[in-house]
Amino acid sequence: MKKKEIITITGTLGSGKSSTADAIAEELGWKRFSSGDFMRKIATLLGVSLNELSIVAEKDSSVDKKIDNEVRKAGKMEKIIIDSRLAFHWIPESFKVYLDLKPEIAKERIFNNLKENDLRRKSEGVKNLEEIYEKIISRRESEKNRYKELYGIENHADHKNFDLVIDTNKNNLKQVVKIILTEYKKWIEKSNTLA
Numbered sequence: 001m002k003k004k005e006i007i008t009i010t011g012t013l014g015s016g017k018s019s020t021a022d023a024i025a026e027e028l029g030w031k032r033f034s035s036g037d038f039m040r041k042i043a044t045l046l047g048v049s050l051n052e053l054s055i056v057a058e059k060d061s062s063v064d065k066k067i068d069n070e071v072r073k074a075g076k077m078e079k080i081i082i083d084s085r086l087a088f089h090w091i092p093e094s095f096k097v098y099l100d101l102k103p104e105i106a107k108e109r110i111f112n113n114l115k116e117n118d119l120r121r122k123s124e125g126v127k128n129l130e131e132i133y134e135k136i137i138s139r140r141e142s143e144k145n146r147y148k149e150l151y152g153i154e155n156h157a158d159h160k161n162f163d164l165v166i167d168t169n170k171n172n173l174k175q176v177v178k179i180i181l182t183e184y185k186k187w188i189e190k191s192n193t194l195a
Contacts, residue, residue: 003191004094005030005078007184008087011099012157013136014106014113015168016176020099021083023177028081033074035067035084042066051135054142061150085143088161089153095184098162099176103140105169107132163187 009021018034025032042063043053057063071084075091088096101109110132140157147153159165164183166176 003188004075004091005188006075006080006082006091006094007097007180008075008082008084008091008094009097009099009180010083010085010088010156011097011168012101012103012106013139014103014110015099015101016109016173017083017099019173020097020168020176020180021081023173024180025081027177027181028079030079030081031077033071033080033082033084035071035082035087038070039067051139051142054139054146057146058142061146064146064150085156086147086151086153089151089156095187096162096164097180098157098159098165099168100159100165101168103133103136106136110136 007024009017009024011017018036021032021034024030039050039053043050046053046056048056053063067084068086068090071082071087072090074080074082075087075094082091082094084090087094088098107129111129114132144156147156164180166179168176171179
């Protein structure tokens with residue numbers, strides 16, 4: 001399988017996937033696709049929060065299939081950063097990155113992000129840290145169950161699925177971007193020497 005000039009990024013909620021994908025796309029001058037942004041558009045059109053959309057998706061597989069079709073379409077391009085839960089699965093020839101962050105820390109980041117009125121997260125409708133924590137756990141379980149039922153993916157967060165795993169609590173955004181770009185370069189060079 002030929003490696004592609006695509007970096008796919010996923011990770012835990014609040015781990016900095018969007019900020020990281022934006023920064024890398026800007027650094028490389030590549031395009032960017034976010035399934036989270038696409039999902040937020042669907043939620044807004046339906047007039048529901050992301051957690052409510054996850055509940056809808058548990059009963060209506062067309063929600064996930066619509067998102068996954070967009071990810072697969074984006075995966076046909078080159079020189080693109082894709083921020084998506086299942087991009088590693090749909091685009092196995094990409095450089096697959098997982099950003100890790102414990103939910104206890106993620107809830108603080110998400111809460112601070114909401115306070116700053118980030119438009120991407122406006123539809124998530126939460127009021128306090130504990131509610132955020134509950135929604136993180138609830139959404140993670142919903143996704144795990146849906147992906148297993150729909151695609152037979154046992155654990156979409158299993159670190160073995162990825163070329164690179166970064167703890168974003170131990171590394172700030174600038175460090176995360178530098179690590180990804182350094183490791184991506186090694187990954188591409190290795191594939192070129194094997195070709």
